Amino acid sequence: MNPLERYVDRLFAKHQLTPEIRELRDEILTNLEARVSDLVTSGCTDAEALAIAVNSIPDVHFLIGSHVYIRVDPYIQEVTQIGVLYLTIAWVCTIPLRVFPLGIIANSLLMVLLVAAGILYLSLILSKHPKQSMVKCIDVNKAKRVRNGVWWLWSLYLAMSTAFTFGTRFASNLWFHRPVQMDGPYQLASVAVPFLLPFVTVIVPLFATSAYRFLHLHKVVEP
Amino acid sequence: MSDAVNGDLIRGNIDTIILSVLLTNDNYGYEIIKAIRRKSGGKYELKEPTLYSSLRRMEAQKAIESYWGNESQGARRKYYRITPLGVALYKKNLEAWQSARDLIDRLIVVEEASK
Numbered sequence: 001m002n003p004l005e006r007y008v009d010r011l012f013a014k015h016q017l018t019p020e021i022r023e024l025r026d027e028i029l030t031n032l033e034a035r036v037s038d039l040v041t042s043g044c045t046d047a048e049a050l051a052i053a054v055n056s057i058p059d060v061h062f063l064i065g066s067h068v069y070i071r072v073d074p075y076i077q078e079v080t081q082i083g084v085l086y087l088t089i090a091w092v093c094t095i096p097l098r099v100f101p102l103g104i105i106a107n108s109l110l111m112v113l114l115v116a117a118g119i120l121y122l123s124l125i126l127s128k129h130p131k132q133s134m135v136k137c138i139d140v141n142k143a144k145r146v147r148n149g150v151w152w153l154w155s156l157y158l159a160m161s162t163a164f165t166f167g168t169r170f171a172s173n174l175w176f177h178r179p180v181q182m183d184g185p186y187q188l189a190s191v192a193v194p195f196l197l198p199f200v201t202v203i204v205p206l207f208a209t210s211a212y213r214f215l216h217l218h219k220v221v222e223p
Numbered sequence: 224m225s226d227a228v229n230g231d232l233i234r235g236n237i238d239t240i241i242l243s244v245l246l247t248n249d250n251y252g253y254e255i256i257k258a259i260r261r262k263s264g265g266k267y268e269l270k271e272p273t274l275y276s277s278l279r280r281m282e283a284q285k286a287i288e289s290y291w292g293n294e295s296q297g298a299r300r301k302y303y304r305i306t307p308l309g310v311a312l313y314k315k316n317l318e319a320w321q322s323a324r325d326l327i328d329r330l331i332v333v334e335e336a337s338k
Contacts, residue, residue, distance in 0.1 A: 026299075031251065038257070058272075059272075060275075
């Protein structure tokens with residue numbers, strides 16, 4: 001096996017050699033061989049020619065399956081921006097719940113997160129990155145799986161939290177012979193809040209969905 | 224003229240440039256790169272990653288098709304051939320480029336002020 005073949009094999013080391021990918025590997029290899037022999041004919045030494053050929057194709061991920069290149073800095077900035085937006089909405093929605101202790105905790109926590117995200121966002125805007133055009137290779141299918149996983153986990157959390165709250169609130173009659181009393185809007189709200197509050201966490205899967213969607217908006221066509 | 228601007232302008236027309244090479248005869252990857260270098264008078268070198276992503280994109284669009292050559296000596300090579308769909312795409316892109324170029328010319332070229 002010659003050094004060129006070894007290099008190309010290393011490029012494809014992470015990928016399963018399906019017939020399609022094997023064909024791509026062979027194509028890249030034969031083209032690099034053509035480049036090397038062309039360079040040698042025009043006066044390069046073997047080592048020089050090999051170095052130039054190897055440098056001409058640093059990686060192959062973007063040619064395989066679902067890999068895309070994205071511009072890192074604008075992507076992070078936009079994702080942070082949408083994060084700030086979601087946190088703001090959640091924070092505003094929980095302000096009325098400050099009447100209840102649980103609401104105070106949730107609202108204060110959201111405020112802390114919001115301030116942190118806001119500071120992060122401002123620092124991203126104000127800092128002038130020297131490497132504005134830095135690009136990164138992302139597997140879109142993997143990102144999609146992450147997004148779906150977040151939605152699943154969130155649904156699971158919501159189902160469990162609702163069941164748990166229901167059990168603790170409405171089984172009191174079973175455990176303590178003390179029926180739930182609801183004789184006014186305040187009592188209704190104090191029963192409803194523990195049920196509704198977990199729904200605020202919907203901003204987490206929504207954030208994941210946005211982060212996934214923005215991948216497509218910041219795609220670089222040619223690396 | 225800055226190279227970056229050049230690069231951006233060329234990048235938008237890579238597919239058409241490759242089609243124009245394949246229009247004359249079937250060709251394989253490195254030979255396409257060489258043909259483009261020759262056509263540009265050595266001023267532009269198409270990068271291999273760009274070549275491969277463009278070829279794969281156009282093959283998916285059925286503008287080109289590939290086959291493995293039967294080299295009498297040396298390695299077998301993967302050749303590309305332009306399809307009728309590719310010829311149509313080339314003509315359409317060429318027309319679009321020419322009208323855009325004319326328009327931009329009209330928009331950015333300032334005539335010498337009449338005396």
